[in-house]
Amino acid sequence: MKLSILRQIISWSALAACAAVLVSSVNAQTTQTVTVTSTVPAVLSLGIDTNAVSIPFLAGDYSPSTGIATKVVAGANTLAVTSNKSWTVSLKANTAAFSFVPSAGDPDPAKPAGNFSYKVSTAGAYTAITTSNVAVKTGNKGGTATTGNTFVMDYQLTSNLSQDPPGTYTLAIVYTLTAP
């Protein structure tokens, strides 16, 4: 009888030991791996200090002999690029001619967009604008504080008394930033 009890105790002890081993296996994981993923977005931003530039002509600006006037607005716009790729800023006119609001009832002379010229302030010569994109400036990846990523534009506009009746002439020019 007592031998039987002893056998049972031994059996239960063995079972408990097995259970203990099983629990130990379940709890054996002591490492965890966490995958950290970060997506850096395509950063491509073009900032401008103002979206409206005025170039008024005064009567005294015109040559008495030729009737031609040329006005320059240095530092008319400041553009700033933020990008994490090398970039290009292009410029074009939105239309082939200025829009015209006459002040004396004259017909629209369709003043050509090419009367407007531009250059980066540090560059030498002005370029007449067209409706096709032309690269104005290129630069390296970085923020606005990166050398070359903030730059100034100069504008030049010509007028001719024989071609431009009095009124207000408006032309939209479009800057486009790309990261090819």
Place this chain on the structure above:
Amino acid sequence: MKQKLTLLCAALTIGSGLAYAATNQTVTFTVTVPSVLELTTTSNSVGVNPPASAYNGSDAITTEALAAHQLAVRSNRAWIVSAKSNSASFAFTPANAGDTRTKPSTDLSVRKASGTYQGLTTTDFTLSTGTAGGVTHSGNTFAIDYKIATDITLDPPGSYSLDVVYTLTAP
């Protein structure tokens, strides 16, 4: 024949007498408590995604993922949780074909919530220590913060991944 039967009965009587002779028995009960050492996490993946606008003020920024997940320890000994990077640099999947970048693992820092950030290398560092107990034991469950450094002059657009290995030991 009769004598043989008598001798056999005597032998059986003696045998039975030996079986019931003791009045107490000692049973030794042994229980083995296993080494309990378990580390669990609420998540095995974390995303840290800075928006493009985050770079408006600076080329180089840091972005945090606070309490990104929790680690929980169950142990019947004092314990240490260590952390390391599984590789020296991030795996990079460029957004634009042809871009490459070997972004060092040290650009990712980790800390036990509200602690001090430490850049990840492939060498373990002690992230947290604690005492024996289950996951509800004070200090045995804690949140993990991450901070990643990115720089638009260095990091082309794309997805950067790094495996962080947490190891629980009971020295």
